[in-house]
Amino acid sequence: MIEHFHSGTIDYDIVIRRGALGCIGKWLNVDRNIMVVADDGIPADYIRRLIAQCPHSRLFTFPQGEKNKNIDNFKAILEKLLEHGFTRKDAVIALGGGVTGDMAGFAASCYMRGIDFYNIPTTLLAQVDSSVGGKTGIDFGGIKNSIGTFHHPKAVIIDPDTLETLDHRLLHEGLAEAIKMAATSDSGLFELIESADDLRGNIDTIIARAVNIKKKVVEEDPDEKGIRKLLNFGHTIGHAIESLSGGELLHGECVAIGMIYMSDGEARERIRRVLTKYGLPTTCNMDTDALLSLIRHDKKREESTVTTVHVEKIGSCSFRKMNLHELGNCLKNKEL
Incomplete structure (x- = not known):
């Protein structure tokens, strides 16, 4: 099924479909530079399947866990985008849970004053909540989500099959x-x-x-x-x-x-x-x-x-x- 989000000038699809991870080109333009952001707890197969569909992709990984949703990793994503010459026509894809989506979305919102962001949530928490709504951010000064922006994704792709690897x-x-x-x-x-x-x-x-x-x-x-x-x-x-x-x-x-x-x-x-x-x-x-x-x-x-x-x-x-x-x-x- 596909839910369509519309509010003012904000429009995007929320795709809920088993097997969607294997055919993301149906819902986003993969023929451009794409930075895939994932933590090191994501099954390697998910990353391989996504990157195989994105001919001009780069991968940024960071250690798993809320404590790593911090300014150092946020900065590292931005440095990676600059290093590889990403422009306003390019995109960031978050592959993972709420931590990944929050931080990747925040980086996309800040880089070049905002580039396209896509969310592919692979945890139930991210699928039912954090992937939809445009809240992005990092933890700072010991306070959760104390720095962030509203930056809605261009699409959310929810594949319930990815929950099979969750304990x-x-x-x-x-x-x-x-x-x-x-x-x-x-x-x-x-x-x-x-x-x-x-x-x-x-x-x-x-x-x-x-x-x-x-x-x-x-x-x-x-x-x-x-x-x-x-x-x-x-x-x-x-x-x-x-x-x-x-x-x-x-x-x-x-x-x-x-x-x-x-x-x-x-x-x-x-x-x-x-x-x-x-x-x-x-x-x-x-x-x-x-x-x-x-x-x-x-x-x-x-x-x-x-x-x-x-x-x-x-x-x-x-x-x-x-x-x-x-x-x-x-x-x-x-x-x-």
Whole structure:
């Protein structure tokens, strides 16, 4: 299937098709210089199959992990683009997960004031969430995604076959982002994830429905001035947990914990049960003051408050402005 993203002057296709990695020329012009960006954890076969279709390609690889989404690797991508004489007519392709897409997209947005960027996500987290929407960036000063731009891809190519090489932990941490979108926007999708006996057997449907939610929200609010903030459910506290974990917890695992703090009543218990079903964490033992120090730098902060997303009924959500004192009480008083 193909979803078409349209918002103002921004138009691109989101392709969801098994086997798509083997025929990318259907959706992008490969007859130009292309920089393929991938981390060293990507299966070599995926890289070979992509490069075989791009006659003028170069490859940039970097060490796997969130800690490597940094200014040094960002700079190295730009240096590689300059070294090989890339122009505004050329392109960058991200092949991998959210870290790769964020950093490659950021480099593409800055090089020559912006060149074409294509995202081929190979993790569930990137397929259902980070590949769509145009957010790019790197971590800086110990703060996640503190430097970045909005730079939408020219196309997103999602091949669910690439998930076959993911272990259960990586698959389930990506599922946390689909659970997030279902909890805020689609009770039917939540019920599907909640009741599924075979996650991999339902994965194509989960991807398609989660992408459709993300697409519609971003189309309405591409610059995150209003409704797009609902996609941050679980992220205000989750990002702080992720920074403090020092890489021990994956992004989706931190979002999972963050959702528990920002939900109530029956919704909270259903979210807790579905997270537990898929082996995702629902508790953490981190210093409240240290978490608040990181939340203070949250990109969604406006003067003394942060707009947080709360779920009391599955399939809907509300926004609340909370100051640091209120967030501190939330961290201290909610019995996880």
